[in-house]
Amino acid sequence: MPKKSFRQAINEALAMEMRRDPTVILMGEDVAGGMGAAGEDDAWGGPLGVTKGLMPEFGRDRILDTPISESAFIGAAAGAAATGLRPVAELMFVDFLGVCLDQIYNQAGKFRYMFGGKAVTPLVVRTMYGAGFRAASQHSQCLYPVFTHMPGLKVVIPSSAYEAKGLLTQAIRDDDPVIFFEHKVMYDDEEEVPDEAYTIPFGEANLTREGDDVTIVAIGRMVQFANQVADKLEGEGIGCTVVDPRTTSPLDEETIIECVEETGRLVIVDEASPRCNIATDISALVSEQAFSALKAPIRMVTPPHTPVPFAAELEDLYIPSPERIEEAVRSVMGAQA
Amino acid sequence: MLQLSKEDLVKAYTQMRTIRDFEERVHDEFAGGEIPGFVHLYAGEEASAVGVCMNLNDKDNIASTHRGHGHCIAKGCDVKGMMQEIYGRSGGLCGGKGGSMHIADLSKGMMGANGIVGGGPPLICGAALTAKTLGTGAVAVAFVGDGGSNQGTTLESYNLAKVWNLPAIFVVEDNGYAESTASAWSVGGGSQVKRAEAFGMEGFEVDGHDFFAVYEAARDVIAKARDGGGPSLLHVKLNRYFGHFEGDAMTYRGDGEVDGLRQKRDSLVIFRERVAETGLLESAELDEIDKSVAGLVDEAVSESVAAPPPTREDLTTDVYVSY
Numbered sequence: 001m002p003k004k005s006f007r008q009a010i011n012e013a014l015a016m017e018m019r020r021d022p023t024v025i026l027m028g029e030d031v032a033g034g035m036g037a038a039g040e041d042d043a044w045g046g047p048l049g050v051t052k053g054l055m056p057e058f059g060r061d062r063i064l065d066t067p068i069s070e071s072a073f074i075g076a077a078a079g080a081a082a083t084g085l086r087p088v089a090e091l092m093f094v095d096f097l098g099v100c101l102d103q104i105y106n107q108a109g110k111f112r113y114m115f116g117g118k119a120v121t122p123l124v125v126r127t128m129y130g131a132g133f134r135a136a137s138q139h140s141q142c143l144y145p146v147f148t149h150m151p152g153l154k155v156v157i158p159s160s161a162y163e164a165k166g167l168l169t170q171a172i173r174d175d176d177p178v179i180f181f182e183h184k185v186m187y188d189d190e191e192e193v194p195d196e197a198y199t200i201p202f203g204e205a206n207l208t209r210e211g212d213d214v215t216i217v218a219i220g221r222m223v224q225f226a227n228q229v230a231d232k233l234e235g236e237g238i239g240c241t242v243v244d245p246r247t248t249s250p251l252d253e254e255t256i257i258e259c260v261e262e263t264g265r266l267v268i269v270d271e272a273s274p275r276c277n278i279a280t281d282i283s284a285l286v287s288e289q290a291f292s293a294l295k296a297p298i299r300m301v302t303p304p305h306t307p308v309p310f311a312a313e314l315e316d317l318y319i320p321s322p323e324r325i326e327e328a329v330r331s332v333m334g335a336q337a
Numbered sequence: 338m339l340q341l342s343k344e345d346l347v348k349a350y351t352q353m354r355t356i357r358d359f360e361e362r363v364h365d366e367f368a369g370g371e372i373p374g375f376v377h378l379y380a381g382e383e384a385s386a387v388g389v390c391m392n393l394n395d396k397d398n399i400a401s402t403h404r405g406h407g408h409c410i411a412k413g414c415d416v417k418g419m420m421q422e423i424y425g426r427s428g429g430l431c432g433g434k435g436g437s438m439h440i441a442d443l444s445k446g447m448m449g450a451n452g453i454v455g456g457g458p459p460l461i462c463g464a465a466l467t468a469k470t471l472g473t474g475a476v477a478v479a480f481v482g483d484g485g486s487n488q489g490t491t492l493e494s495y496n497l498a499k500v501w502n503l504p505a506i507f508v509v510e511d512n513g514y515a516e517s518t519a520s521a522w523s524v525g526g527g528s529q530v531k532r533a534e535a536f537g538m539e540g541f542e543v544d545g546h547d548f549f550a551v552y553e554a555a556r557d558v559i560a561k562a563r564d565g566g567g568p569s570l571l572h573v574k575l576n577r578y579f580g581h582f583e584g585d586a587m588t589y590r591g592d593g594e595v596d597g598l599r600q601k602r603d604s605l606v607i608f609r610e611r612v613a614e615t616g617l618l619e620s621a622e623l624d625e626i627d628k629s630v631a632g633l634v635d636e637a638v639s640e641s642v643a644a645p646p647p648t649r650e651d652l653t654t655d656v657y658v659s660y
Contacts, residue, residue: 025470061470067500072493075459076466079477082448083398083467102490106453107460115441115449116432117655152656176657250657 001192006158009165009193010050010126010182014088016197017172018058021086024172026054027064027073028090028126035065047092048128048187070096074125075103078177081123082111086172091127094143094181108177109152123177124168130221130271131308131319132185140308140315142272144219147179148248148281154202155249157181159223161191166200167246173199183221203250207259211239214329215259218242218269219278222320226269229325238333239263248278256282257290264295265332269320274302299328341552343617349391349548350618351626353383353605355416356407358634360579363406363423366638367583373425376437379407381578384604385510386411388551389478389571392559396475398446398464400457402482402510404577405450409440412447420637426644433647434655446475454515455488457481458507462494465503465568476504476562484515486529495536498568505568506558507533510545516581517589533570545575546604549611576602 032055033042045052066073077089111119158164171178209230218226230240270279279300360380390411401408422429441449464477533540558569
């Protein structure tokens with residue numbers, strides 16, 4: 001099977017779904033590479049090159065550059081979705097949700113319920129998230145807990161290239177609005193990705209490692225760190241199950257509960273700000289439904305409750321690290337790091 | 338007016354009368370404590386919704402405002418289904434899950450009243466994009482109030498509609514007040530038409546009490562949009578007879594202001610006078626319409642009162658639910 005980057009996997013899912021379904025369109029800032037500019041079209045393939053090659057293949061009618069007007073074009077994507085298209089809108093950085101949130105949560109997310117089940121809104125908002133790029137406070141946040149909080153939205157956070165292709169294909173075919181999170185430091189990560197189209201269903205967690213002692217639930221990029229820790233500790237006889245929920249809405253509660261019941265110990269790794277994030281949510285879920293299975297207090301590994309700092313030394317301290325995950329696993333095992 | 342058939346005139350008058358009766362009746366029932374929640378009435382503005390929507394078909398989409406009942410009726414939503422929705426009944430157009438501020442019927446091209454001021458214009462850019470992409474020949478119309486005309490979403494939508502050359506029409510219904518704040522004060526620059534022109538769109542000011550003026554202005558900009566001529570704006574000047582919401586004491590309005598409007602600026606009276614001049618419709622025919630509409634609204638209310646509310650099962654359907 002060919003190796004492909006996270007970027008290629010996303011590009012491939014977009015292209016394949018656009019070939020398959022003429023109602024799929026793409027819009028966003030610079031996705032066609034610079035509408036109206038003097039230089040070469042599509043040369044840079046949009047922000048981080050994710051959409052390169054799409055405009056030449058599908059044309060300007062389906063690959064739409066937008067003005068920097070997130071409210072207008074995210075809302076237009078919602079309106080287009082409610083009237084017969086399957087738009088994929090690119091919100092360049094999730095940090096920009098502050099300038100278009102109403103159109104996502106008050107409009108798109110509510111149509112189906114508020115209109116008595118008579119509306120479908122097959123909208124995908126692709127967006128970049130996460131720290132590690134030295135991009136500072138307004139271009140580094142996670143914010144998926146905000147969307148997870150909102151009924152009517154589905155929230156997808158792929159942890160690898162393979163996952164990204166299958167989950168994005170599913171997202172485009174899904175009839176509900178989906179917010180699709182791409183970690184900005186993962187675009188060059190490579191793994192084996194099939195050439196053909198495939199889907200990964202929402203709400204079905206993936207176990208990337210299996211062990212008897214500790215369950216580590218990790219979100220997005222943190223799955224990679226959790227895997228590293230699991231591999232290291234296996235050599236010491238500490239068995240870790242790593243749960244990648246893949247989607248935080250819907251959330252595969254059953255698999256998380258089952259794994260905790262088997263291991264009796266839980267570490268949750270979440271790159272989002274610590275209050276009301278996915279870690280606290282899963283902690284509450286397990287406390288309520290599997291309290292008696294716990295042999296140790298739940299540990300949450302998160303950043304501090306601060307904006308994302310700029311300086312490399314500070315940002316590296318901010319991001320949950322494999323070392324901190326390892327310390328948390330050892331602590332629930334009753335050992336000191 | 339000459340281009341309208343007798344059938345069209347009957348339809349227009351029937352819709353305007355239906356809106357008026359519907360709203361007067363909702364006002365009474367709300368005052369009697371029968372209707373829950375927030376209600377914003379369209380009485381006085383009928384000629385705008387009907388004048389615009391008479392130029393549209395079911396494939397064309399509209400987005401509405403808080404004050405959406407008139408747009409719903411003008412776009413062909415079922416009146417009884419609307420009334421049941423306002424009463425929160427399971428037989429309502431949205432199964433009782435939407436209410437007055439969220440009545441929608443996408444099969445009629447009615448994309449919803451909207452609880453967010455300025456919520457509709459971006460959605461309409463999307464509906465217009467769908468029409469353009471699929472080549473359906475449809476247009477999309479955003480109704481927005483003078484209050485909504487100051488929202489960034491509205492101004493961004495003007496720009497997006499222009500740069501994408503969308504078949505979109507923005508209808509700014511200026512009833513003089515955003516809640517209680519006068520549009521004469523809140524609209525910087527004072528002119529919606531100049532705002533349109535600043536974005537490269539044509540804009541026209543229209544007397545919103547005169548169905549025929551609205552109809553003709555809308556006909557032209559809608560035809561232009563259908564032909565690929567891009568977006569336009571109508572600035573419709575009109576008045577509302579009731580408060581911003583039901584229960585509004587309207588302390589901000591002048592003494593006798595509303596009474597004066599009802600006497601001098603009543604779109605239904607103006608319509609009757611205009612058709613009488615042409616001789617196309619007899620007064621007796623219009624009286625018959627009045628009677629039939631009154632009966633329909635009576636039935637809508639009595640059926641709504643008797644209709645069952647949604648059930649516990651309805652709470653968690655039509656959405657993905659997790660704990």
